Amino acid sequence: MMNRGLLVIFSGPSGTGKGTVMKSLLNQDRDIRLSVSATTRPPRPGEIDGKDYYFITREKFLAMKASGEMLESAEYCGNFYGTPAAPIEKWISEGRDVFLEIEVQGGAQVKEKRPDAVTLFVLPPSLDELEHRLRSRGTEGNVTVCRRLEVARREIAEAKHYDYVVVNNQVGDAVKQVRGILSAERCRSCRNTQLIERILKHD
């Protein structure tokens, strides 16, 4: 089957446990990579360049963006954030599946530039359960929880535009479903046209 890796746009509201699913996936499959964002904000204590973020200057960021080297970008609190294409392309050409943990709007920008990307949305079992998870973190006040729930509702309404949805009820089940999706996408005939040609041409 195909030798190139997959690019996976991985979205879902805050509190769905997307990060936990991702961690478990990375543990189970050593060939999966998590894309690293670039930012112009200064590193916080303990943050490592190339692991937490690529820390770059404003000039470099804008130059990369202008030359199309960013798959998506956004400004937040006066700092730029974006997804550099080159490291992703390198991993994919090595056959690794690259996950992009990204919110809905950024995901849409990437999908436009990379129509071959697989889009996957992690859903909470219910909004009640999402609220419960957000509150049980204990770090956020009532106003923040309500705001997050409203954002979640808007994001979930966009899930229908994704290729796949996975309900994170039990992390193990969700991970199994994501791995099934990766396996299936590798079998898509549109990703295997060269293989079909090779079989037909061989005499």
Added chain:
Amino acid sequence: MMNRGLLVIFSGPSGTGKGTVMKSLLNQDRDIRLSVSATTRPPRPGEIDGKDYYFITREKFLAMKASGEMLESAEYCGNFYGTPAAPIEKWISEGRDVFLEIEVQGGAQVKEKRPDAVTLFVLPPSLDELEHRLRSRGTEGNVTVCRRLEVARREIAEAKHYDYVVVNNQVGDAVKQVRGILSAERCRSCRNTQLIERILKHD
């Protein structure tokens, strides 16, 4: 996730080992069903009505076809063969995945009537290997093998119109890939619009 089963159009040239993959799937997953064709030819000794075929009269066949109760049909050596929709629909509504082992043209007829069907093509690792498998059966002469290979070549050229291709190199691997495809298709957002609505409407 979705409660209805999937309809799977399962094709591949003679000698690819499609039947072996199917048998192993049926053994591993008790919720999978294999569609039974209807035919107007008389039963052969040992054949069981409703298991090998639905044996029906010419009049009944033509009436079913006329009223749209056949998903596809063909005439072969003066007998009619076809796929009745009703038993498939019953299984699917019970949540069972139904496989239709069918050649390329019949598969295309079904896909037109049931655009929600998943189409899956089993490929041989190579034409050399396919020839080897056909010859090692020892039941067919050189002319038959050559004719089958020519048919296989034409069928493989149609594989690109299928959703998925699975290379049957090792049966166990092929089965694992098919099961990954079933799992992934159940996660397709277009099959889960009601689930998304349910999450959004719940207060």
